[in-house]
Amino acid sequence: MSFLLNTLTTKREVDTAIRDTLDKVLVLRFGRASEPVCLQLDDILAKSSREISKFAVIALVDIDAEEVQVYAKYFDIVLIPSTVFFFNAHHMKMDSGTADHTKWVGSFQCKQDFIDVVEAIFRGAMKGKLIVSCPLPPEQIPRFQLLFKGL
Amino acid sequence: MANLADSFLADLEELSDDEAPVPDEDEAEVGDMEEDGDDDMDDLEALNYDELDSVSKLQKTQRYNDIMEKVEEALQKGSDISGQGMVLEDDPEYQLIVDCNGLSVDIENEIIIIHNFIRDKYRMKFPELESLVNHPIDYARLVKKIGNEMDLTLVDLEGLLPSAIIMVVSVTASTTSGKRLPDDVLNKTIDACDRALALDLAKKKVLDFVESRMGYIAPNLSVIVGSAVAAKLMGTAGGLSALAKMPACNVQLLGAKKKNLAGFSTATSQFRVGYLEQAEIFQSTPPSLRTRACRLLAAKSTLAARVDSIRGDPTGKTGRNLREEIRKKIEKWQEPPPAKQPKPLPVPDSEPKKKRGGRRLRKMKERYAVTDMRKLANRMLFGIPEESSLGDGLGEGYGMLGQAGSGRLRVSVAQSKLATYRATRAFKEKQYGSSGATSGLTSSLAFTPIQGIELTNPQSHGNLLGSGTQSTYFSEVGTFSKIKRT
Numbered sequence: 001m002s003f004l005l006n007t008l009t010t011k012r013e014v015d016t017a018i019r020d021t022l023d024k025v026l027v028l029r030f031g032r033a034s035e036p037v038c039l040q041l042d043d044i045l046a047k048s049s050r051e052i053s054k055f056a057v058i059a060l061v062d063i064d065a066e067e068v069q070v071y072a073k074y075f076d077i078v079l080i081p082s083t084v085f086f087f088n089a090h091h092m093k094m095d096s097g098t099a100d101h102t103k104w105v106g107s108f109q110c111k112q113d114f115i116d117v118v119e120a121i122f123r124g125a126m127k128g129k130l131i132v133s134c135p136l137p138p139e140q141i142p143r144f145q146l147l148f149k150g151l
Numbered sequence: 152m153a154n155l156a157d158s159f160l161a162d163l164e165e166l167s168d169d170e171a172p173v174p175d176e177d178e179a180e181v182g183d184m185e186e187d188g189d190d191d192m193d194d195l196e197a198l199n200y201d202e203l204d205s206v207s208k209l210q211k212t213q214r215y216n217d218i219m220e221k222v223e224e225a226l227q228k229g230s231d232i233s234g235q236g237m238v239l240e241d242d243p244e245y246q247l248i249v250d251c252n253g254l255s256v257d258i259e260n261e262i263i264i265i266h267n268f269i270r271d272k273y274r275m276k277f278p279e280l281e282s283l284v285n286h287p288i289d290y291a292r293l294v295k296k297i298g299n300e301m302d303l304t305l306v307d308l309e310g311l312l313p314s315a316i317i318m319v320v321s322v323t324a325s326t327t328s329g330k331r332l333p334d335d336v337l338n339k340t341i342d343a344c345d346r347a348l349a350l351d352l353a354k355k356k357v358l359d360f361v362e363s364r365m366g367y368i369a370p371n372l373s374v375i376v377g378s379a380v381a382a383k384l385m386g387t388a389g390g391l392s393a394l395a396k397m398p399a400c401n402v403q404l405l406g407a408k409k410k411n412l413a414g415f416s417t418a419t420s421q422f423r424v425g426y427l428e429q430a431e432i433f434q435s436t437p438p439s440l441r442t443r444a445c446r447l448l449a450a451k452s453t454l455a456a457r458v459d460s461i462r463g464d465p466t467g468k469t470g471r472n473l474r475e476e477i478r479k480k481i482e483k484w485q486e487p488p489p490a491k492q493p494k495p496l497p498v499p500d501s502e503p504k505k506k507r508g509g510r511r512l513r514k515m516k517e518r519y520a521v522t523d524m525r526k527l528a529n530r531m532l533f534g535i536p537e538e539s540s541l542g543d544g545l546g547e548g549y550g551m552l553g554q555a556g557s558g559r560l561r562v563s564v565a566q567s568k569l570a571t572y573r574a575t576r577a578f579k580e581k582q583y584g585s586s587g588a589t590s591g592l593t594s595s596l597a598f599t600p601i602q603g604i605e606l607t608n609p610q611s612h613g614n615l616l617g618s619g620t621q622s623t624y625f626s627e628v629g630t631f632s633k634i635k636r637t
Binding site for chain 2: 050051052053054055115119122123126
């Protein structure tokens, strides 16, 4: 939502972003600009975008766009905002004590938390790991209950 | 007291025989004799310290009177720029100005001499005043105003001095140990004060004259600092060429007031600024930048003075350029620093950690190093079961500690290399000094050899070899001279 961050709407754009970000963590936020939690997350992303610009790139993806539904289905995005991390076109997983390791659900409590998470992903990725553990203490991690849709 | 006075009289009368024809040298003697008390001086006719004229002669000299006359006429004539074609040195006005410079220095010295005179005379009346009021002219004015008055509340000192000092003076006067002066001494003192004030006035006139001609003499300098300050600088330096020869740091300090009166705060006194303080550029800079501005000003004005002294630029253009430069620099200092951009964080693990080395780190690491004792305890001999703390293989093993094969239970507390080095040095120093009886490592606790640990002195081996007279080769007590740690 911020004017500093790119919003991606088409599949091609998302593809380009994932492919072309080399040696930097790509942070893709899936969400809607009208939602308050999304707004909060976007604010944090915008503030820290310059600080981590040397090792991370941030982009926003609007899940209301049609072309993006493919990705939403692929990543199994139910709750928003959800953040997915990539490094050199590899999908990075993070174990933060929640059930879902493939993405980060929800917002962060403060900017430093977000930077810590991105740094952990970067370090893990540089070492060649595909899954890293979360550096945040459990209190700072937003918990969500996964209710199955349509059952 | 009478005997003292008589003995002094006797001494001085001897001196007076040699000195009667030359009253000038009195001043030097007088300086030593001040403690005698002025009353004694008055009786001695040989020492003419009594008479103002003997110490202050400037006003009587021909030179002084000539120059003052000329200055008066020149001041009345108004500014008169003589023809530019003339070479500077031939111009009579220039000569007059050069003379004025010399004269102003002389006047200053004269004022100091007279101030000493007044001070000595007035000491009887109000001794503390000289330490409260330093400036000679202020002192003279005060003395004139107070006269022989004992009660200072009757004297109105407003306008002569800043009110803080007036207050201190009044308070001190109420508790002073001085007495009234006799009339003739008083008259002489007042006379001297008048003389001092007249000299001060003359100096002001001279300076005014020089100032009015400043634009002609030193155009560049007066463009930068203003003609009043330029005149003062030139006057104190003793001429334009003298000013030009001074390094800029000296120019900065010309005219700086030195003393701060005892008891007054030094927080307000500005350091290291002289006449330049009165320059307009200096006054208009904010206080935080004043020191830098003063240094800059002194440097550029020295340059201008040098240009002027060789008459390199009579139009004053150099001065204007320099002034512009100064102004620009001061403005640049005042502009706010550029806004800080938030720096992006560095890539994690991209910068290798700077490892430090050196003696300090080595010493720190030694504290955690494995000691010899632990090394011995870690090793074991083949085929020989080790002893342990709880016996029978239970508890901590002792390894080679205390094994017969290793030589001794006495484990030397081997010191680190560093400490060894230090100990060797200290030991060598001690060797030349003490009888070398005991070294600091021998313990007074005496364990029997079977149990416990004895600290051996690793230097004792050195000692044995040190005494060169007896060879230790066949010695029974001597061991290897150099034991390498394994």
